[in-house]
Amino acid sequence: MIRVENVSKQNSHRILFIEASATLQKGEKAGLVGPNGAGKTTLFRMIMQEEQPDEGQVSADRGITIGYFSQDVGDMAGRSAVTEVMDGAGPVSGVAAELRALEAAMTDPDQASDLDRIIERYGEVQARYEELDGYSLDGRAREVLSGLGFSDEMMDGDVGALSGGWKMRVALGRILLMRPDVMLLDEPSNHLDLESLIWLEEFLKGYEGALLMTSHDRAFMNRIVNKIVEIDGGSLTTYSGGYEFYEGQRALNEKQQQAQFERQQAMLAKEIKFIERFKARASHAAQVQSRVKKLEKIDRVEPPKRRQSVSFDFPPAPRSGDxxxxxxxxxxxxxxxxxxxxxxxxxxxxxxxxxxxxxxxxxxxxxxxxxxxxxxxxxxxxxxxxxxxxxxxxxxxxxxxGDRTVFETLEDAFPQAGQGSLRTLAGCFGFSGDDAEKRCRVLSGGEKARLVMAKxxxxxxxxxxxxxxxxxxxxxxxxxxxxxxxxxxxxxxxxxxxxxxxxxxxxxxxxxxxxxxxxxxxxxxxxxxxxxxxxxxxxx
Missing domain, CATH: 3.40.50.300 (P-loop containing nucleotide triphosphate hydrolases)
Incomplete structure (x- = not known):
């Protein structure tokens, strides 16, 4: 249904993809994994045609519907959460809005003279609403919102009064109610409590379309996906199975590649030693030339890419009373x-x-x-x-x-600590290299949370x-x-x-x-x- 073919993509000076390829077939549920900044959101945006690859192509089957949930939900205000969610279901939402406006007009004394016309129009709109299965849609929208943790009062209240986290749930609800052929979900598990998370898990297990999603919640991803697409060093690698299988398979592949690399290095060292030893002897010239040509033709095995694993030993806490x-x-x-x-x-x-x-x-x-x-x-x-x-x-x-950088904030908190120790601490919480020089006022909510945790x-x-x-x-x-x-x-x-x-x-x-x-x-x-x-x- 979705094909990524030999795609290369660069954002400013950062290379995200180099001749990367992957597919998403009908009914597949895939987890998209990779470190922060690897290009997961960029891949979603290319599938949605919001960005174009520099080379290669990203295509979708003709006529399929794609629902995309991202962390950028935009402004929502002036309508109820139910109306906002139903809006994702297409034309029926416009009919529902007119129906509500006509209901309000029928009880408005200022429009009493137009009552016959309003009632007539109400009948026409109501018939269209029934034809589009609007009454069951309202029920299904409420079912989705209830699953995502909304009370009846919140469903019917102005969505503009909700916090950012609840607006995210409304945006997610729109995609779930839409039930498109393909769902692209970028961190759907953020901002959900445990009950809502488990409800969403069950919903996605029963969803019959294709799914591509990212999540920082391993238990959530492991229970839903049946394949993993990994972004690593600009390439896309596909693994069959859940997240746990992927972790085990990746570790096994790395071990095998490392062993293969070491065997080849030992063989190369032996050949090079022979060439160096006998290159000056005329009696061995043919053998030396033969081995030089053999080395030139060998496909070199690359060592496995070293993933940066973050670890930090926190100092022991002083003992408290019992x-x-x-x-x-x-x-x-x-x-x-x-x-x-x-x-x-x-x-x-x-x-x-x-x-x-x-x-x-x-x-x-x-x-x-x-x-x-x-x-x-x-x-x-x-x-x-x-x-x-x-x-x-x-x-x-x-x-x-706001005016202090991440590193200065840590220095202020721990003036006795060494620079190396604080750099390691910053790196553990996602502030490596230039990120440690960001000023606090430009940090995202997540980055601020990580900095507070580090302190x-x-x-x-x-x-x-x-x-x-x-x-x-x-x-x-x-x-x-x-x-x-x-x-x-x-x-x-x-x-x-x-x-x-x-x-x-x-x-x-x-x-x-x-x-x-x-x-x-x-x-x-x-x-x-x-x-x-x-x-x-x-x-x-």
């Missing part, structure tokens, strides 16, 4: 909405609590109460002796100084309170962070929608539900085994 934080009889409400009523909770040294709960259950509120960013209405929150608390939240990004973990506190720390991290950075936190000896309280992160790091689960707060011994994996569900909202 009782890290204690909440007793805590009440918290926002207006009429009761969040907590008599909450008791204790975290002890080296416990790693993941907080589970549906949107709005109070997960972030709990973290704010513990971190001192919010006060309880009643009850006490007591942090234990020798506890040094580090809190990662979205507002933490606002305290970065927090270089001189680690002994109690980490983390609210969605992996939202903006690519797979390599996420793996580095998980590896570092597995070695971390302090206490953790965190919220995350990344199941790999949850399973790797938690040893306790705190589940926040409308019926109350429940505590589970054992981590996320044990919680899933005990409850039979991957997220609390799926049980109700």
């Amino acid at each position: 009782d890290v934080v204690s909440l007793k009889g805590v009440h918290k409400r926002y207006g009429e909405r009761i969040i907590y009523e008599g909450l008791d909770f204790m975290a002890r040294r080296r416990e790693r609590w993941c907080v589970m709960g549906v949107n709005g259950a109070g997960k972030s509120t709990l973290l704010k109460l513990v971190a001192g960013a919010a006060e309880p209405d009643a009850g006490t929150v007591k942090v234990g002796g020798s506890v040094r608390l580090g809190y990662f939240a979205q507002h933490a990004m606002e305290v970065l100084e 927090m973990l270089y001189d680690p506190p002994n109690f980490l309170v983390l609210d969605e720390p992996t939202n903006h991290l690519d797979m390599a950075t996420k793996e580095m962070l998980i590896a570092a936190l597995e070695r971390y000896e302090g206490t953790m309280l965190f919220v995350s929608h990344d199941r790999h992160f949850l399973a790797a790091l938690s040893n306790r689960v705190l589940e926040v539900t409308p019926e109350g707060v429940f505590q589970y011994g054992g981590g996320y994996t044990e919680y899933v085994a005990r409850t039979g569900q991957e997220a609390p909202g799926l049980r109700h």
Whole structure:
């Protein structure tokens, strides 16, 4: 359905593709992987004809529909979320808008004199709406939005009042409702809570069209795709199977290529040694010439490309007391909405609590109460002796100084640290080379989040309170962070929608539900085994 044939592409001085080829066939679900900046979004844009290759061609079968979800959702305002989602379904959305306008006109006293004409037109429009299956479309749009975490009130409210993350969900909903022949999804798992993520997973498993998607969530990708297209050093390589199979196959291919390279190097060294030894002897001239010609004809094996693997050993955190934080009889409400009523909770040294709960259950509120960013209405929150608390939240990004560069920000925070150590730290969190000289004011939300994380973990506190720390991290950075936190000896309280992160790091689960707060011994994996569900909202 989609063909990329011998494509070369350069953006300013950066070469993205060199004679790269790949295909997406009917019914295939493919994951597009590669480091940040490798050209994943550029490939999507070339498929959509928004960019052209410098050489080669990108083509699609005639007459197919393509739905493209990107992180750039544009302006949305003045219409409801349902209307916005239905707009992706084609002409029916325009008919629906006229129907709503006529309904409003029928109840408008200023238009009473035109009522007969309005009613007549309403009948015509209503017939067309039924013909286009509009009434079931409204239901399907609401089903999609519900799956993506919208309440009825949010579905019918002005989409302009929503945050950027919720607008992303509306844009994603448009593509899902459209059910095109081919879906191109660029990071659809960003901005979703765990329940919505699992709903989307099931939706995409049942989708019968072709799918090409990127995602930094390995569990999500692994359950959906049946092939991987990797961008590496300008070429596209296709692997059959899921993400885990791809990782294993890539490692095996590299091992085999390295062995082949070493064998050839040993053979070449032996031949060159013979030539050097006997080139001056007339008696060996024919043999020397024969071997020189043989070397000229040999296809040289390249060593496998060395991927930059990021790793960083964070300094050990100082030891805290055994009782890290204690909440007793805590009440918290926002207006009429009761969040907590008599909450008791204790975290002890080296416990790693993941907080589970549906949107709005109070997960972030709990973290704010513990971190001192919010006060309880009643009850006490007591942090234990020798506890040094580090809190990662979205507002933490606002305290970065706009005129300072990334590197200067790290230098300001750690004046005693060596330049090499800080460069390594910056590189671990995605700021290598010139990126370390970017000023904070031009950083994206994701880059700011990574910089705040780097500052927090270089001189680690002994109690980490983390609210969605992996939202903006690519797979390599996420793996580095998980590896570092597995070695971390302090206490953790965190919220995350990344199941790999949850399973790797938690040893306790705190589940926040409308019926109350429940505590589970054992981590996320044990919680899933005990409850039979991957997220609390799926049980109700």
